[in-house]
Amino acid sequence: MEPIPLTATLSADDLRALRVAKTQLESPSLTMKLAGMVGSPVEKLISSLPAVANEKIADATQIALRKCLQIALRTLGKAEPSSGAFDKPSNLLHKLAVATTGAAGGAFGFLALPVELPVTTTLMFRSICDIARSEGEDLTAIDSQLQCLAVLAMGSLPKAGSAGEDAELGYFIVRGALAQQVSKASSEIAAKGFTAHSSTALVRLVNAIASRFSVQVSEQVAAKSIPAIGAVLGAMVNTVFIDHFQQMAHGHFTVRRLEHRYGQEAVKAAYQTIDVSLDA
Incomplete structure (x- = not known):
């Protein structure tokens, strides 16, 4: 389908979809969600982690993201088994799987991180890919796979009312900061295929995502560090963790779907006019 001219106005249905997407992208931070669940400020819990935390x-985050990247590179150009591009994603199944890994991590504590985080992140990445597919993304394409990986950098977005005149466009700021790196990595993969996994552009992209994703990982680990709760808390924290990123993915790929139809500037302009505080 050819994009509608940038001067076009989004349809009523698409405006509603964009409102939902903005609500998802500007949902309460993971910090607030975890603090509400464990009943303690996450910052305080982070300060109580071991000195080597x-x-x-950082090491576990890098390993987890490289594993996701390897999965993405192996699946490029392969047909999707889905029966339809817009099938509903299996969010609940992915939540259950991540809850299981969280229970194991909660039972064994901080020592389980190097084993648990790569598994949890891979499951989250597959869920993000599933959501992307449900919004019409072609997962055989390089850019779509890297956009799925980039969602892991969107776990903490500046919200409306934050300092700075462009705070309400926090999603576009974070996305824009990654755009050039995603583009360069896409070009190198297109030229080199699977052997591009150690290319300079991909390393830089993974490092940029890791620097943001590790903040949420720290919060997740800290929330699971409360003594005497163990496996139950670990499962609950991981469920909140994946749910947060599933919301980011739904919001991000809804925006991209609308951009494919109306163009980026038209969607961004419409996004700015939406006041999600009215829905509270």
């Missing part, structure tokens, strides 16, 4: 979290 930051290094361990």
Whole structure:
């Protein structure tokens, strides 16, 4: 389908879809969600983590993202088994799977991080891909796969009312900051295929995503560090964790679907006019 001219106005249905997407993208932060669940400020819990926590979290995050990237590269150009481009995503099944890994991590504590996080992140990445497919993305395409990976960098977006005159466009700021790196990585993969996994552009993209994703991982680990709750809390935290990123994915790929039809500028302009605080 050819894009509608940029001067076009979104249909009523598409405006409603964009409103839902903005609500998802500007949902309460993961910090607030976890604090509400465990009944304690996440920042305080982070400060109580072992001294080596930051290094361990950074290493585990890099390993997890590289595993997701390998999955993406292996599946490029392969036909999807889905019966239809807009099939409803299996969000609940992915939540149940991630809850199981969270239970194991909660039972074994911080020591389980190097094993649990790559599994959890891979399951989350597959869920994000499933959501992307449900919004019409072609998962055999390089850009679509990298956009799925980029969602992991969107776990903490500036919200309306934050400092800065462009805070209400936080989603577009974060997305724009990654756009050039996604484009360069896409070009290298197109030229080199699977052997591009260690290319400079891909390494830079993974590092950029890791620097943002590791913040949410730190919050997740901290929330699961409360003593004497163990597996139950681990499962609950992981469920909140994946649900947060599923919302980001739904919002992001709805915006991209509308952009394919109306153009980026028209969708961004419509996004700015929506006041999601009226829905509260």
